[in-house]
Amino acid sequence: MVEVINQVFALFRLNYHNQYYAAWSDAEQVKQVKRLWLEALEPYPTAVILRAAQHALKHSDYLPTLNRMIEACRLCLSDLGLPSPYDAYREACLAPSPKTDAAWSHAAVYLAGRDSDWFFLANEQENKTWNVYREHYERWVSRAAQGEELKGPERTALSAPEDSPPSVDEQVTHLARLRKEIGL
Numbered sequence: 001m002v003e004v005i006n007q008v009f010a011l012f013r014l015n016y017h018n019q020y021y022a023a024w025s026d027a028e029q030v031k032q033v034k035r036l037w038l039e040a041l042e043p044y045p046t047a048v049i050l051r052a053a054q055h056a057l058k059h060s061d062y063l064p065t066l067n068r069m070i071e072a073c074r075l076c077l078s079d080l081g082l083p084s085p086y087d088a089y090r091e092a093c094l095a096p097s098p099k100t101d102a103a104w105s106h107a108a109v110y111l112a113g114r115d116s117d118w119f120f121l122a123n124e125q126e127n128k129t130w131n132v133y134r135e136h137y138e139r140w141v142s143r144a145a146q147g148e149e150l151k152g153p154e155r156t157a158l159s160a161p162e163d164s165p166p167s168v169d170e171q172v173t174h175l176a177r178l179r180k181e182i183g184l
Contacts, residue, residue, distance in 0.1 A: 002038060004046045006034070008050070011057060020063060037066055044085070045137070045141040047138075047145035048077055052073040053069070056068065076145075081105075086130075088137050089137070092121060101155065106144075107151060108141055108144055109137070112136035115136040116136050
């Protein structure tokens, strides 16, 4: 995550050169600002942060504030049809069983829950499960952000029985054999 923040700041330094140095004049200040941005952007997957930085470069003549960067991250998530990481976590934890039949907002929510282990999510405290789920979710979001089409759970329909029921004579024979086996 630190590397992503460094990449974002390098992009900003190259594209908003004068504004960048006017806003953050010394190295110590840049360090503090990066730490602040790291904490604020931590909930977002790295691919989304990079995409949001690209969005900011394309759509703004001015160096983005942290607030604008957070808005850009939210916009990038919604462009992909993805809920925020915490909303996805809540959806996964609260989904009814069987999980394959739940109405998922996005396949990444289901896939991250599956990879995190449904039993683990349902039976452990949030302080243990949140980071595990978030890692899996970020991985799936990164794949979606790179254009991969994610597939949700396969819903297989029950097939009709192939065999026809036994005839009455076969049923009587089978019943007689069962009675003989159990001693009736």
